[in-house]
Amino acid sequence: MLQIRCPFCGTRDEVEFECGGAAHVVRPSPSATDVEWSNYLYVSPNTIGEHRERWYHGYGCGQWFNVIRNTVSHEIVVTYEMGGEPR
Numbered sequence: 001m002l003q004i005r006c007p008f009c010g011t012r013d014e015v016e017f018e019c020g021g022a023a024h025v026v027r028p029s030p031s032a033t034d035v036e037w038s039n040y041l042y043v044s045p046n047t048i049g050e051h052r053e054r055w056y057h058g059y060g061c062g063q064w065f066n067v068i069r070n071t072v073s074h075e076i077v078v079t080y081e082m083g084g085e086p087r
């Protein structure tokens, strides 16, 4: 079982969290093409190695935060607040 460090509560078991998909995905401008919108809505990265994700502490503080996780080893490299940078 993964141990995830919530930036607000500290380290907890993974069962307290939900993964919300890729982090730092930039929304296209309103004038974007159909292909750009389609890629934004339906294509998600399938990274091998370190991947930035959004996680939600649903059975804790109820806050969203970012995680950099290695998709091969499942090692959590770092967690940090939304809008912040990894430290």
Ligand SMILES: [Zn+2]
Pocket: 006, 007, 008, 009, 010, 057, 060, 061, 062, 063
């Ligand atoms: Zn928390």
